[in-house]
Amino acid sequence: MIPREVIEEIKEKVDIVEVISEYVNLTRVGSSYRALCPFHSETNPSFYVHPGLKIYHCFGCGASGDVIKFLQEMEGISFQEALERLAKRAGIDLSLYRTEGTSEYGKYIRLYEETWKRYVKELEKSKEAKDYLKSRGFSEEDIAKFGFGYVPKRSSISIEVAEGMNITPEELVRYGIALKKGDRFVDRFEERIVVPIKNDSGHIVAFGGRALGNEEPKYLNSPETRYFSKKKILFLFDEAKKVAKEVGFFVITEGYFDALAFRRDGIPTAVAVLGASLSREAILKLSAYSKNVILCFDNDRAGFRATLKSLEDLLEYEFNVLVATPSPYKDPDELFQKEGEGSLKKMLKNSRSFEYFLVTAGEVFFDKNSPAGVRSYLSFLKGWVQRMRKKGYLKHVENLVKEASASLQIPENQILNFFESEKSNTMLVHGSRSSKVYDEGRGLAYLFLNYEDLRGKILELDLEVLEDENAREFFKRVSSDEDLSEAIENFPKELKDWVFETIESIPPPKDPEKFLADLSEKLKIRRIERRIAEIDEMIKKVSNDEERRLLLSMKLDLLRKIKRR
Structure with a gap:
């Protein structure tokens, strides 16, 4: 069991911005960083990383958490595995706290590593496999450098490796390295040359196989597993x-x-x-x-x-x-x-810029020698022109028009007229998040989130008078001495969104103490205004003139207090 203090030390030492920037392109926005969310499809960035709180949050899909959770989600690994990677990065030795046994991820990559070593040895024994690679121009040095291996016919190498690791045949199948044929288990890649497929950390998580002859399929990848996703991994x-x-x-x-x-x-x-x-x-x-x-x-x-x-x-x-x-x-x-x-x-x-390829692709897919073909060709290009204009590739549009004109022997102005005609009104308009005017609730929450030394003073204020329901809920859920990022992690999505909107919508104050004093003063006025509203309701209900005069006197006194402020 890793002590909580050690986990917090790892999170403190690891730069969450640095880690996340290895997966997405972060841009600084105020005190935070913004990017396109890696967890759902979007074209306008709604994913934010706050280095002060050491957490991330997406306004689109609601994904949020700390650096450990981010690594878990991106790599599809367990909490323990993510923690070990980050500990190594932080220079913290977890061996003092490690219990007996190996994580599933550790077992998985060791299985692939040991099986691959055996496949490499099999390649050395197979003249046919080596001759095939040499026929494709690979030298002995290349073969070793790129880690080629070979899986013989009716191979049970992975089964043998698994037995030595106490891994069951059923687990082998789940890991994608073997399959069941009839009543026996065999290596998935038998009679194929294999090349290791590694994840971003350089661990083998799958194999790519090539048949020596013309058997189908010629190329075969490992199936998807918990630790191997074709969408998430690029070869090399x-x-x-x-x-x-x-x-x-x-x-x-x-x-x-x-x-x-x-x-x-x-x-x-x-x-x-x-x-x-x-x-x-x-x-x-x-x-x-x-x-x-x-x-x-x-x-x-x-x-x-x-x-x-x-x-x-x-x-x-x-x-x-x-x-x-x-x-x-x-x-x-x-x-x-x-x-x-x-x-x-x-x-x-x-190489040429992509717009020239678009013209070439049009020539491949459409018949330039028929009127219908030309119209289809231009409609194809028109769709791309709309995308290009939307994303600001204006110079590329100019080049495309010139190239299409030369290809079709049609004047540029006629092609432009075609592109401008029948404008599609179904293009998506992606609006950015509108900025909101913040009240004292947002202001106080901003100070609480960013200035630890002010948290005690803030919690002493009369926060019940805050009009913003989210602000009241926020201050009910936090305290001055707890782990703030952990508290936020447990917030409902709506409240998390509000927290990050607050962080982004308020610029850092030049004088945080004065900002707090101003907000505190507003709260006092808010309390007085609420009391005045209560008195107004009481005045409506009383029938005794003396009581009405007393209430009016109290109201006037409160109004004078507001005026003096």
Whole structure:
């Protein structure tokens, strides 16, 4: 059992902004940081990180918590596993508090690691597997560097490894490393070359397999598990992120052999998607390191469609996008095999901005030689022009119009007229959160959240007179000596939203003490005004003239007090 004091020390030492910025692109806004939420799809940022309170909150989906919970949610790991990672980051040794036994995540990655080592040894024994890799241009050094392995026919290697770790066959199936055939368990990737797929921490969490012949499917990934999600993991990202800020861009490819080809040609920031196209989760991950990408998918209709889908999402997140095409070859790997060292670097140098690719894609998918085809082509481009204008890619629109004009042999003004005609009125309008005028309830809550030395004084005030129901509820739930972030974590969503709106809507006061004094004075006036309202109600009900005169006298006295203030 890890003592509470140690957990708090870890949270205190770890910079929550630094951790979260490894997953999303944070922008400073006042005393907080803002980003697109990694937990739900959105185009206007509603995810906030408050470094003072060491918590995050999303106004859209309600996700909130501390740095431990964030890591749990992003990596799909347990509290203990997240704590161990953060402890290492903070330089705190948890071995003194660790009980016997291994976490499930630790067991999972050890299983994959030990199984992979056995697969590597099997590759050394298989002439057929090594010859296949060499036929694709991989040297002995490359084979070792990229961690290739081989799974023989009827292999039970993972079962043997699992037995030594007291892992049941049923757990193996759940972990995606084995499957059941009839009444026996076998390795999922038998008769395939495998390459390790690692998470952002560099741990093996899955395998990618390639058949030696033309068996279908040629390529096979591990199934989704608790610790492996195709949407969340990019092949080779664990290494690419280390140099992305220095290099300045990512290259996004369609398969692992394509990404490996780029690596062999000296491009260290090449990664591969593990699904049909880039996911929102992957895009957010990229944005934390660079918003410059070069898309290089397969040179066929399916590859073009994947490029278009990825491009659509990248523009929503305002990336700078170039597109490289491995023409006349099928994919980057084939280009590298055929033309050798330097060929992929040369292709990247010839990359063009995405709007030129859109025109090329239109030529592929539509018949330029028929009036109906031309109209469909222009309608396709029009949809993209609307997206581009909405996100401010105005220069790119100009380039697209010129390129489309040259492609279709239609004057630019006619193409522009087509784009301007029949304007869609269904475009989404994303309004930003409106700023609200704050009252004394918000002001006092802001001071309480940001100035620990003022909390005692605030709680001594007459907070029952606050008009804002959320403010009253806030002060009922907090105290001056408890862990504030933990208290907020237990708030209902509506109250959490109110807290973070308060943090964002009020600028830091130049003199917090004076700000508190002003708010305290307002509360006293509020109390007097409430008393006056009570007297007014009493006046309506009394029938005795003497009592009415007395109440009116009390009211006048209270009004004078307000005036003197």
